[in-house]
Amino acid sequence: MISKACRLYPRHVEEYGSRKEWSLSFSCPEVARIILSRQEPIIFAEKMSVGKGRPDSEIDRDFLEVLLEIRRVAIEIGQDRKFTMERRMAMVLAFAHDVQKRLDSGKRENSLGKIRKYLERFCCRTEAADKKFEERCRALQKSERDRENLLLKYRDTFYEFAVIENKWKKILSRLRRWEAGGRCMEKDSSKAACGLPYEHILVSYLDLYLPGAVYDGDVLSKVKLTVYHCLALHMLEGALGIPLERLIHIYAREIEHSAGNLEYLEEMVKNRQEFDVNEMIASVYIG
Numbered sequence: 297m298i299s300k301a302c303r304l305y306p307r308h309v310e311e312y313g314s315r316k317e318w319s320l321s322f323s324c325p326e327v328a329r330i331i332l333s334r335q336e337p338i339i340f341a342e343k344m345s346v347g348k349g350r351p352d353s354e355i356d357r358d359f360l361e362v363l364l365e366i367r368r369v370a371i372e373i374g375q376d377r378k379f380t381m382e383r384r385m386a387m388v389l390a391f392a393h394d395v396q397k398r399l400d401s402g403k404r405e406n407s408l409g410k411i412r413k414y415l416e417r418f419c420c421r422t423e424a425a426d427k428k429f430e431e432r433c434r435a436l437q438k439s440e441r442d443r444e445n446l447l448l449k450y451r452d453t454f455y456e457f458a459v460i461e462n463k464w465k466k467i468l469s470r471l472r473r474w475e476a477g478g479r480c481m482e483k484d485s486s487k488a489a490c491g492l493p494y495e496h497i498l499v500s501y502l503d504l505y506l507p508g509a510v511y512d513g514d515v516l517s518k519v520k521l522t523v524y525h526c527l528a529l530h531m532l533e534g535a536l537g538i539p540l541e542r543l544i545h546i547y548a549r550e551i552e553h554s555a556g557n558l559e560y561l562e563e564m565v566k567n568r569q570e571f572d573v574n575e576m577i578a579s580v581y582i583g
Contacts, residue, residue, distance in 0.1 A: 308552070312507055313355040319504050322497075322548035328541040331500065332493040337375040340503055360510045362408050365415055366395055367506040370519065374499040381490035385498065385523050385580040386433050391418065392519035393573045399513060433581040436574050446579050449570045450524070451531055456564075457557050463546045470536050493540055494526050501525055520565040520576055525551070527579065 308319045320327045331338070373388045398410040438446065451471075459465050505518040529547060533540050551557055565571040 308504065310504075310507065311350050312360055312510055313350055313353075313357060315360070315507075317507065319500070321552050322500070322544045323552050325541070325545045328545045328548075331496050332541045332544070334496060335492070338496055338499055340371070355510050356404070358408060359404065359513075360507065362411055363507055363509055363515070366411070366515060367502060369415055369418060370502050370506065371499045374495060374502060377495075380582075381494050381498070381526075382580050382582050383433075384495070385490075385526060386577045387429065388498070388502070388519055389523055389573055389577050389580070390429065390432070392516045396514075396516040399515060433577060436578045437581065438578045443578065446570060446575060447527075447531065450527055450579065453561075453564065454528065454532075456560070457550050458554060458560075460550050460554050460557070461546070464550045467532065467536070467538075467543075467546060471532070474535050490526065490530055494530065497529065497544065498522060498526055514566065516573065517562055517566040520571055520573065521562050523576060523580065524561065524565055524571070 308321050310317045310319075320331065322328050322331070370388050370391060373391060374384055376384060376387075379387070394414065395411055398414055399407050401407050401410060437443075454471065455468060457464070459468075501522040502519065505522060506515065509515045509518055525547075529540065529544055532538065532547070533543055536543075551561070569575070
């Protein structure tokens with residue numbers, strides 16, 4: 297259990313009008329250990345409380361309610377264990393793309409209606425729809441060399457973070473030495489399937505990021521950033537052999553303790569061609 301000394305630090309608080317959400321930060325080693333060692337799917341609890349909160353006039357309440365439903369469905373995709381983690385990441389990217397397309401289709405009140413209908417259809421999708429998605433992913437598949445080059449572009453972004461702590465600087469130094477040895481990132485890491493801990497990483501960041509779209513209307517970039525975190529950790533784990541719970545503790549401190557780094561990464565996945573949604577699906581999907 298988390299000690300009394302950790303009542304405040306591991307908990308990240310976000311307020312959306314009168315709604316307040318707490319999440320646990322992977323930058324705390326004990327949080328990382330507890331979550332990543334979990335065998336069961338993460339359950340996100342909710343409760344109603346009476347007290348002072350921020351006014352709902354600060355946000356679009358109808359939009360927030362739709363975002364919470366989008367988040368629920370995205371987390372269900374992330375926890376659907378009949379599919380591989382790679383397939384789930386591809387699915388949640390495609391889902392976010394389809395949501396964003398409807399969100400950008402016109403006036404907000406009309407687009408929310410379109411999204412609600414899409415969510416209803418998505419939740420009732422048939423086996424034929426899953427097969428159609430499989431065909432969509434196969435059409436995007438790259439050759440081994442092209443996929444490796446794409447992953448190398450993603451890896452190069454690690455050097456663009458502002459270094460917050462010396463532990464991350466040491467990670468980068470190890471990575472440079474590994475690169476100098478002529479090692480291939482794709483062959484070392486991406487052929488190994490993402491294990492169960494990556495489910496927990498995926499859904500934890502989906503839970504944290506998606507409601508924030510109430511402020512900028514950008515669902516897709518939130519999901520792309522979530523998948524980027526999973527890919528980054530998987531590549532580093534495979535290349536350097538550092539235990540994942542230690543690695544995510546160091547990585548999360550660079551992201552969660554720097555608003556500048558987080559903003560930089562979100563702009564990066566939003567605007568760069570290599571982070572186009574089809575490119576990202578191709579990077580994670582292994583048929």
